[in-house]
Every structure is written in C-alpha cells, then in structure tokens.
Amino acid sequence: MQDDTGAVENRIISDIAAAATLSALEDVRVAALGKKGEVSALLKTLGGMDAEERQRLGPLFNQLKIRITEALQSRRDSLEAEELTRRLASETLDMTLPVDTDPQFEGRIHPVSQTMEELAVIFASMGFDVAEGPDIESGFYNFTALNIPDAHPARQMHDTFYLTAEEEGEALLLRTHTSPVQVRTMEAGARADGEEDGPPFRFIAPGRTYRCDSDQTHTPMFHQIEGLVIDKTTHMGHLKHTLEAFLTAFFEVDNVAIRFRPSYFPFTEPSMEVDIRCHRDGGKLIVGAGDDWMEIGGSGMVNPHVLRHAGIDADVYQGFAFGMGIDRLAMLKYGMPDLRAFFSADLRWLKHYGFLPIDVPGLAGGLSNKTLAVK
C-alpha cells in the first residue's frame, strides 16, 4: 500500500501541475479530495483496518491529503496571480494624458505685493511697524506739513494730480509720495497722548503714489515705501546701517555697499540721495557689487519743521526718514524690464513674473523661493 500511495501522489501532483485553469484545477481537486475522490476513498478504508495497520497507514494517508491540499492551494494561488496579471494588462491606461494643475499652482501673487511683503518681513525684524495713509490727500499733508509751502519751487516739481473737489478752499490731490504718512502717523501718536502711541516711532509706510507723468520709466501710479525712525539720539549713522541691512537682506546678497550723496528734500535736513553699488553687464544690472553706483532712493534727517507740524517736540526728538520706489526695487531684484507692464494686467506677464501662493516670504528660509528652482 505504501508504494501505492506514492504512485497516487505522483499522478495527482502531475494532474495539478497540468491544470491550466481554475476550473480544471477544481476538477482535479474533486477527483482527489471530493466525496468520491481517490484520496477520500483511501482515507475511508482506514475505518475497516485493524489497529496496527491503521497505525501504520493512517499517517501516510493523512500526509498524502495534506500534500495534495498544499499543492492544490499553491497551484490555485499561481493561477489566480496569472489571471490578475492578465486582467490588469487589459486595464492599462495612457498615463501620459495631461492632468489638471492644482489651482494653487495656477494662481499668482503680483510682484508688487510680494515685494511689499518682503519689505514688511525685513523691517519687522528691525522693529518697524507698518503704517498707512490715504491716497487722496490735502495740500497740507502732502506739502505744507512737509515744509513745502505754497510758492515753493518743489511743489511744481511734483507733477501733482488734483481732484475737482476741494477741502477748505484748496483742491484735494493724489499724494505724490508716501511722506504724508509720516506726519499723519506721528500726529496721531502725539495726539493719542499715551506712552505707547507717542514717540519714539519706528515704522514703514508702503503704498500707492501718483504723479502726472507717463513714459518708458514713469507711470501715473506707482508704489513707494517710506521709512521713519524718531527717537532722541537717532542719527545718520543709524540711517546708513538700516539701509545697508535692509538692502543686503532684500537683494539676498552678502553685502550691499551704499553711498550717500548730498541732495535736497524740504522735509529732511541734511538730505541725501542713496546710491547702491552695482555693475552693468550688457543690458543686465547686477546689484551688490561692482564699480558703478545707482540711485535707489532719498533720505535724510527729519526736518524739525516737519516734527513741529506733527506736534512732536523738535528740541527733544530727532530721527531719519527714507523713501524708495517699490516697483523699482522689484524690477531690480526680479528683472522686469518695463514698469508699465506692472499695471497692464496681462495674464502672460502676471503668470511669468508673479509668485505662487506657497511662496510666503520669511527670514528663516530666505525671502524668495526662487533659489529652490531646479534646472
């Protein structure tokens, strides 16, 4: 009988291996292990045997059943795997078809907004608040309070837009610079009469400004940033360092050299233009190093007349102010050649020069994420 089981096993195992489909395999299983199956029949014979024979053949038959069951299972697994493979092959899709871009990679932040955020981040780290003021201004705040009386030649140099409306007999105007925010903010602080709101002051004031001028490099609307620090001992050396620190951080270079050039603004005394080191490489301008200078803004020590107009004691307080063009800073940093395109809302331009909403400027990782771009 022992030899018999060996032959039975070999035959059934080869039938299992020959089964090409799951149903053929099922036929083999029924023929071997079904109620009337060959192995089942062998097992049934154990009942009629004496104890000794059963002792000998029982384990043999059971081993046979186990091996056949395992062989069936193994063959079933492999047939199922083959079938799955066939099905999956029939389900193939073209993975090169275009997918939808996530909206957050379609939207853009305008370079002016991005630049303003960068400015706010840099100056926040130096303790500057962000102040604001109205676009429509009176002659008092735009000129008189800034030490530019009515007949002053500097008024003519401002190319001012006037409204048809008047206030107290004087035509309202569109602010020609962000400097009126100096006076408004200091005045509000002085009036508030609380320790926290009065001097010292340390703030920037970014915003829209307007001049009646339009050509390749001038638009009737543009953006300026004003900076103001008023305290008891603030001096030009502090101004110089503040501008160096700011420009170095903004342009994301190791060190930006600046130069003061004497100039004249009625609201500062002494007054200086600020030049930045640069070099011109063909049509390209590189900021930070080189043998050339480029004007980047105006600055000076706040004229005591302005402090007095804002209700600040000019015998006790002094400080500096500076102003720069935000659009120009953006152009220098990000390489836009033409100012006029900033305000034309051309989607092609906005997509190219705009920033992703995930490009949030910060100091820890650097202001601009463009350094992440992999070519």
Place this chain on the structure above:
Amino acid sequence: MKFTLSWLKDHLETSAALDDIVDKLTLIGLEVEELVDPSETFTNFEVAEIIATVPHPEADRLQICTVKSSAGEQDLVCGAPNARVGLVGILAQEGAVIPASGMVLGKAKIRGIESKGMMCSGAELGLSDDHDGIVELAAGTEIGMGAATALGLDDPMIEIAITPNRPDCLGVRGIARDLAAAGLGTLKDDNVRPIVGEKDGGTSIVVSGDTCPVFAGCRIEGVQNTQSPDWLQARLKAIGLKPINALVDITNYISYDRGRPLHVYDADKLGGTVHARQAKAGESFVALDDETYELRDADCVIADDNGVLGLAGIMGGLASGSTLDTRNVLVESAWFDPVAIALSGRHHNIDSDARYRFERGVDPASVDTGLALAVQMIVEICGGTVCAPVTGGAVPTDKKHVSFAPARVRQLTGLEISEADMQTILEKLGFDVETGEVWKVGVPSWRPDIDDATHGADIVEEIIRIYGLDEVPSTPLPQDTGVVRPSLTLAQRRAGLMRRALAARGLVEAVTWSFVSQAQATAFHVAEGLELANPISSDLSHMRPSLLPGLMDAVQKNADRGAQQINLFELGHEFKAATPGAQRYAAAGLRAGMAAMKSWRGAPQAVDAYAARADAEAALAACGVATDALQVLPVSPDSGIDWYHPGRSGVLARNPREPMAVFGELHPALLAKFDIDMPVAAFEVWPDTVPEPKAPKQAGTDIARPALALSNLQMVRRDFAFEVAADVPAAEIVRAARGAEKKLISQVRVFDVFAGGQLAEGMKSVGLEVCLQPTEATLTDAEIEVVAEKVTSAVIKATGGRLRG
C-alpha cells in the same frame, strides 16, 4: 545748469583733472547729469598740411594730395576746389567717425588710386554748412595737433542738477566756491570794478509795493550793439543758448556766470520815470514771447509813465527791448520777492531763466555787482558813455545769523569732526563764524536757504556735505533683545491672508490703476468730486468707485489677446467720496470665459456664480469668518449695487443690513458696455465689515483650540428627496432638516437638484443626505426612523413640499 570747464576756471584756480572735478561735484550735492567732452568727437582727427599735389590721371576734378601729419606723409585723393599746397586743414585718419554722417572712415581706392585718410570740410565735421571746400586753418598751426584743440572745441560741457535750495549755484561762480571749499582749488578774486559814471544818471526810478525793494539802473549812451565776440558766442552755444546780439548775450551770460538776471531796455523807447510797482487790474502787455498777458494787482511790473514794460523778474516786454539799432540803453538790476515771483510766474504760466532764479532767491548783494559787471562788459564790447547808476529803493542788507551748537554735528551725523575743520569749511563757503559754546554763524547773502529754525541742521548739512558723507559711521539701531514682535495691524494681516487664499484658488493677482474712465466710473455710480482736474488721459479720469471696472478692462484686453480662461483678483482701495479718509479696502475678483476648458475628461464648462461665491467665502474665511454661519441673501435694490445679474447674484452676510460680500454673474448690459462677450462671474469683499475678534479674558486662551470630543460610534447616513416649489431656496430646506434634531444631526448635504421629468410644472426635487452622529450609544433602527420622521415633517412644515416616494 550748464557750464564749461574753461568757464569754471575763470572763477576757480585749480589743477584738478576733469574727472576729479566731476566726481567731487556729485559728492558735494551738485549732481552731474551730463558731461560732454567734444574732443571725444574728434578722436582720429588732426591738423595736417598739404605738401604736394598732382592731378588724378582718371578724373579732371580730383587731385592726389600728399599730406603731412603726425603719422608722416600719406597720399589721398581729394576733390575740394581749394585743396592746394600749403593748405593746413583737418585730416581724418582711418577709423575716424565722420561727425556729419556717423560713417567710419576706411581704406579707399578712388578711380584706381589708393587714398589714405580724408581732408574734411566744415560740413563733414558738423561745424558749418560749407560743403564746397575743406577747412582752412591759419598757416602755421602746429601739424599733428588734435582737431578739437585746433578748432577751439576742446572745452568740456558739464550739466549739473541744481536742487531748489541752491540758487547760488545757478551761477558758475557759486559752483566754483563750493568746489574751492571742498578742496579742489581756490576761488579767484572777483574782477568787477565799481561803475564810474561819466555823466549824470539821466533816469528816474521809483519803487513801490512789497515785491521789489530795490531797482538799480544804469544808462549807457551811444552804444554800438553788434554780434557778440567769438568767445562769448562759443560759451553761450556750448550751454545750448542761441547768441542774439551783444546786449542780450551779455545779460544771458551774467545770468549763468553769477546767477544774476538782468534786463536791458532801449532807453529811447522809455517814457519818463521807470517804476517797479504792483500792476493795476486791467493792465496788459506783450512779452518777448509775443504773447499778451492780462495782469492782476498781485503781479509786480516794471512800467514807465505810459504803461507796463515787463513782468518783473519774469519776462521783459517786446516794445522796450534792445535791438541791433539800439543806441542808448538802461540796464536793470533789481531784486524781487521769491514768493511773489513764483506765484506770478505760476499764474501766467511763464517759465524763464529769470523767474527760475528769482523764485529760488537771487543774491541781493548782486544788484550792484551784477549791474557793474554788465556795464563793464557792454562798454568793452559795444562802447558808449556810462551815466551814474540810479537806484530806487535800497538793497535789503539785514545780515542773517543762525545759532549753532557744534555738538549738533555729532548728534545728527554720529561723526566726530573737529571744531577747527567745521570752522574752515563754513568760512570757505562764505559764512562768518563767531565761536563759543554756541556759535553765531553769519549767513552769506547768496544762501537764502539757510534757516535758523532747523536747530542747526542746515549748518550740519553744509559741514557734512563738504567734509564727506562717506565718513558717516554705519551704526546699528538700538534693538530690543530677543525676538521681534509682530508688526502688522489686524487689517494688514487679513489683507495678506486674503491675497494668498484667493491666489490658492487659482486667481491671478493684478494691480490696476486707481483711476478709470468717466463711463466706467459712472457705471459704478462714482461719487461727486472724484474726477481728476488734470488726468493723464481721458481713460484715467476718475477715481475708481469699485475694483471691478479695472479688472473688467483687463478681461477685455486679455480676451482680445486670445485668453479663454481669465481668473483675476485685486486687493486695494475703492473711493467712496472726495475726502482723504473715504477710501475703503476691498478684495474683488472675477472669473471670465471657461471654468473648465474642453478636455479629454469631459465637456467644457462656462464660469458660474457659484465659483465666485466660493471665492468670496474663501476671502472671508481668511479674515476669520465662519462662513457656514453666513446667510446668502438676494442683492437688495437699496444697496446701490446693480452691476450683477439680478437672478444670479447674492450677498453674504451675518446681518442682512451689512453685507460682507457680494457675488454673482455680471449684468449682461454692463458686459456690453465693457465690450466683453464672454460670461463673467465676480465678487467683491469688504473686510472692514468683519468684526474684530473678541479679546480673550486671559491672554493666549484664544490661541489654544477648544477641547475636541470624538465619538467612536458609527455615523449613520440617510438620503431624502423632497419635492418643493421651484423658488424655495435650498438653504431653507437644509436649515429645516438640520434643526429637526440638533443633537444627532451633524451634517446635511444637498446632493441632487432637478426639475422637469415627472415633476409638476413649477416644482423641483432636492436630494438631501443627512448624517446622524450618535455620541452615547449606537442608534437602533427605530431611533433612526424617529429622526427621519422629524426631518421629513420639519422640511414639509418649512417649505410646503412633500417627501418623494
């Protein structure tokens, strides 16, 4: 302000190189805008002599000339009729750029003969219209000398920008004084001699009014007006002025040499006494620009007994001006109040060199010296007999003094400068100094800008700009130690978050003009007075009452360029009234054209108002608003907002009277006005309607989140379909369902809406999915059934509809 190097050297004794002078000018506040060195034009041009000629074998009119230059001898072919042996002219060598044509001179072969270089005509050199012959220089001119030197064109022209506070540098002498103070040489002595009258004054002058405290005049008889001498013409031409005649040229010259405007009258055209007085209303005169000006009593005029001669300090009159026939002259040197001149010039809109100087402040002391210099030059050039000068009024002589504490230099600049250095600088600039603890500084008459009320800042500026701003030590501001505190206001933070929330929804931020056209402004009901008096163009004439017109303009322009999907937004101010405070911050955006382009995935889809609502909700959510608590209400006719489709728009509000946002498809009539032929869905959000967050009772407790209780029990979902009247808002059905069993119902969602089919006319079906979240025990079928009943009856009660089987 333009001048030439040789002109500067009339006043400044210096050995400094041109480059050093130019650099120093900029560093002391006289910014060099342009430097024109004409000798650069004549690189590769030099003096050469023709030493031999032979006729050209192939052409009658040409000669082969042998010329001698610094390069030795060379042959060239020349067609000039005056080319002859012994002629000294200008030779252009190979590589020279011919000024008239811009052509680069190369090797040439003319009718078979090699020709090296070219002898130039006046026309080729850009000096004259003379094409007929080559330039002839004086015999004996040094061979090989640079052409610029030989032609007297080697005087570099410098143009500097003069800030309004420096009228003294509107004259070359003032510039020389600044350079001398800065160590670039010494100021030469003034060579003006006082006037010696050979006979009585012969003129009577009366001044009245506030504008003209002094008018000095000098009569010169028997002058011979003429063309100015070459040196004078050359200087005027070099700075872009056209020589006219000697009398006029001399006044122009002194205007630039000393910053001292003068006027020369034809004395034979004056009637009686000369007055400097206020005009009488109704008077008028014809100025040198041929225009007639109607005068006001605020204008100061120069007049004779017959009427107005000129507008004082601004422009002379045509009738009394000097011409080549003038024989007797009256030279005017006066001083006028800067403010009066500025206002008068602005009113009449006349720009002149005289106004430019007087309104900035002319040195009162130059009334006499300017007159003397003019008389001296007129006599030298035109001859004549000088009468004794006559002065009406008196030169204002009150010497201004300012007090100055030397410590101010360190206080304002952070730089230590010795008192001796300070004193030297001030004295070289013409200040006189009485030292002490507080210095008494006398201000020179030519510096009207120095102000005693700036706490010494004006004096500090003089010292530091000459000492050198480079020396100012870079010094960090005192900083609080530790981490800086947030710097933005609530409104600023909200603006930043809204910007990124909208961009994250696929909208592209634009920055459009604050001004729009009248038609656009009117379509958005612009308030009175928001019109510009002097717009840059008629398209940009009114302050925008809404951000939408600018964005719609952008839609139209982008669509013209072929864009089919235009998703834009802007953050900025809309202008509500013509006062400084009446501007309101808004976020607005629009989606125009296609929401989904044609695609392999499915059919294209046009934009609709629901996306605009989602945009508005995203912006409000960024401001901290819980948007699921907002109501969607129709746009009220009282709101004044009528630019949306009336049936496809709404407002988002917590309180119906104060909408936080409006959204919808834009009104087709408005789209037509903007020439837009694609659908546009838009929104406007006003963050100032969002209340400030309540301050927490204890600091920081608003940062931590509320405790979270999560249930492990299974959520049950049940679907319902209600048939209701078509005008029942879905939000009403949802609200009724939600309210049916507040404790268990965690969410109600509309998943289906349809009309037609088996439904009666005017009815619609709304499918709801209601989620039940038990918190204590798993729900039994009976409990779920009870809630379902409650939902059904609540919806039926609220809407009058029925549950569909």
